Amino acid sequence: MSRAVSALHGETHKGFVEVAEAGLRGMITLRGDLASSRVKKAVKAAVGTAVPARRRIETNGEKAAAWMSPDELLLMVPHAEAPATAAALAEALAGEHHLVAEVSDARTVFTIRGARAAEVLMKLCPVDMDGFAEGEIRRTRAAQVAAAFWKSGPEEYSLVSFRSVAGYVMGLLETASRPGSELFPA
Template sequence: MSKAVSALEGVSHKGFVEVAEAGLRGMITLRGDLASAKMKKAVKAATGTAVPAARRIELNGDKAAAWMSPDELLILVPYAEAVATVEALDNALAGEHHLAADVSDARAVFTIRGAKAEEALMKLSPVDFATLAEGEIRRTRTAQVAAAFWKSGPEEFTLVSFRSVAGYVMGLLEVSAKAGSELFPA
């Protein structure tokens, strides 16, 4: 069996903020009736959180449930737990229309850290950061690619994109994190 590796093997860049590929993360797309009692119980068992409200992410240590659409959540768990979590969700939701799919190896995760982290993202995404509250997730675009991100700490954002564009996203983040003098030296 081959060893799993993250998209960019932890590459990072330090500019006016630090951007880094965050490594392997277990990610599960969970679709179904988010209001059903079975779904709520299954999400609680898998993550220790409630089903999040629209455009919210509920965090519990290294596990989370993020709202992605009216019938879709992104479940975050440690990478090694993703397969077992999908199985547990399927068992808990037996008899109810749902889909639980391990998408861990199809996604890449990045962190953007520093006092001006939102400024780096402002250059790339059409989001009103002044109104983005902690615990709120945005499913949007970063330059020309689909992405989702949330404020994961006082001076930190976590961004998820498709693995196939991880190099492109890291390049965008690197350039976005450079101070003006780095872009246009005298």
């Protein structure tokens, strides 16, 4: 059996903010009726949160549930827990219309940390960042690739993209965070 490794082995760049590949993260796509009591109960059991409202992410320590579309959530758990969590979800939702897919090895998570982290995303994503609050999530694009991001701390954003474009995304983040490229120089 092969050993799981992150896409970029924890690569980090320091510019006017720090950008880093966050390492392995367990991720499960759950599709179904998000208003269903069985789905709500299964999500609570899996990650310890409620089903999030539209464009929101609910966190519980290392676990989270992120709204991705009217019938889709991205559940995040520690990497080693993802297979068992996906199996438990599928079992809990047996007989109900749903899809559970463990997508950990198809996705990569990045962090953008620093007082000016939003500036990096402003350069890459067509999202109005004014008033973007902690707990909000946007499914969008970063330059030419699909991505989603959320404010994961007071001066931190997390971004998820496909693993196949991890090098491209890291290059975008590194370039956008280079000293001298700030949108609003101090």
